[in-house]
Amino acid sequence: MRRLCSVLATFILACALAAAGPEAEPAGKSRALIIVGLPGDAEHEKLFADTAGKWRDWLTDSLDFEATVLFGRSGRQQLTDVPATRESIERAVNDLKKSLRAQDRLSVFFLGHGDYDGERASFHLPGRDLHADDVGKLFGGFKCREQVFWLTNSASGWFVKPLSAKGRIVIAATAADEEYNETEFPNALATVIGKLDAKKDANVSVLDLYRRTVAEVEARFAVDKRVPTEHAQLDDNGDGVGTEEPVVEKEGEKKPTPDGQLAARTFLPFRKAKK
Numbered sequence: 001m002r003r004l005c006s007v008l009a010t011f012i013l014a015c016a017l018a019a020a021g022p023e024a025e026p027a028g029k030s031r032a033l034i035i036v037g038l039p040g041d042a043e044h045e046k047l048f049a050d051t052a053g054k055w056r057d058w059l060t061d062s063l064d065f066e067a068t069v070l071f072g073r074s075g076r077q078q079l080t081d082v083p084a085t086r087e088s089i090e091r092a093v094n095d096l097k098k099s100l101r102a103q104d105r106l107s108v109f110f111l112g113h114g115d116y117d118g119e120r121a122s123f124h125l126p127g128r129d130l131h132a133d134d135v136g137k138l139f140g141g142f143k144c145r146e147q148v149f150w151l152t153n154s155a156s157g158w159f160v161k162p163l164s165a166k167g168r169i170v171i172a173a174t175a176a177d178e179e180y181n182e183t184e185f186p187n188a189l190a191t192v193i194g195k196l197d198a199k200k201d202a203n204v205s206v207l208d209l210y211r212r213t214v215a216e217v218e219a220r221f222a223v224d225k226r227v228p229t230e231h232a233q234l235d236d237n238g239d240g241v242g243t244e245e246p247v248v249e250k251e252g253e254k255k256p257t258p259d260g261q262l263a264a265r266t267f268l269p270f271r272k273a274k275k
Helices: 002-020 042-062 086-099 132-138 156-163 185-195 206-223
Strands: 030-036 066-071 105-111 114-116 121-123 146-151 168-172 233-235
Touching: 030 042, 030 086, 042 066, 042 105, 042 185, 066 086, 086 132, 121 132, 121 156, 132 156, 146 156, 156 168, 156 233, 168 206, 185 206
Parallel strands: 030 066, 030 105, 105 146, 146 168
Antiparallel strands: 114 121, 168 233
16 A cells, blocks of 8 residues: 555656646756966966956856866966866866766856867867867767857857757857957957846846847947957757857748757856845
8 A cells, every 4th residue: 555655646746747847857056167278478368367257256156057167277366276288178077077967057168269270170278279079079978958158269160060969059259260360259258247137137048148249249349440350150959050140030031040949948047036
C-alpha cells in the first residue's frame, strides 16, 4: 500500500510539473567567463580592464552570475590574478563543462584584439593565439539550456560559424569581412548595461540588449562623423550565418529572419529585489 501511494504521489508531481510548463524547471545556476586577450599597450590594458570590470560587476551584482575573469599576460590587479593564456582558458572551460548541468546557463565574453590573415581568424593571447576553429572545438559539448557568446573583438565575425550550435546564441561585433579595426562594441555594451534598471528593464531579452548595443555603436560613429567599420551579427538558429538586423515579427515590409527568435525569448536573469 505504501509503495502504491509513493508511486501515485510521484505520478501526480510529474503531472503537475508538466502542466506548469518550463517555468517549473529548476532555475539552475548562472556562470560567466570573461576572456581578455593581450592588450598590447598600457592604454589598452587600462581600457580593457575598465570594460571587463563593468561587465563583471553587472553580471555579479545586477544579474545572478558567478563570473570568472582571465586577463592578458599576468592578470590585472583588483580584477583577476589569472592570465588569459591558452592553458588557463582551457582549464576554465573544462571546469565549466564539469560543473554545468542541463538547467544551467552560460555566458562567455571575448574582449581584445583579433585578425584574419586570409585563411584563419585569430584572437590574440600571450603566447599562442586562439584561432576560430580552436574556439569552436574548445566550447563544443556544453549541454546547459542557455548559452550566449559575446565576441566583441575585431575580426570576430569569423568566429560565428565554428561557435554556432543549436540552442546557442552567438553575437559578434563584426561581420566576417574586412573589419579589422578596433571595435566600439565592447565599450558600447558596457554603456548600455550601465543604464539598465532591474525594475524598469526586468524583461529585457538578449535580442533587446543586442539591438541597444548596436544602436549605441552607430551613435558613436555618427557623433564623430565616422564611416562605420563594424557591423554586428547575431546567430541563434545554429546555421553559422549571422544576421545584422534580426526581425522576430513582421515589421512593415520586413519579414521575420531565421535569426533572433531564440534571443528574443532569452531574458536577462536580474536578481530579484529584496523586499
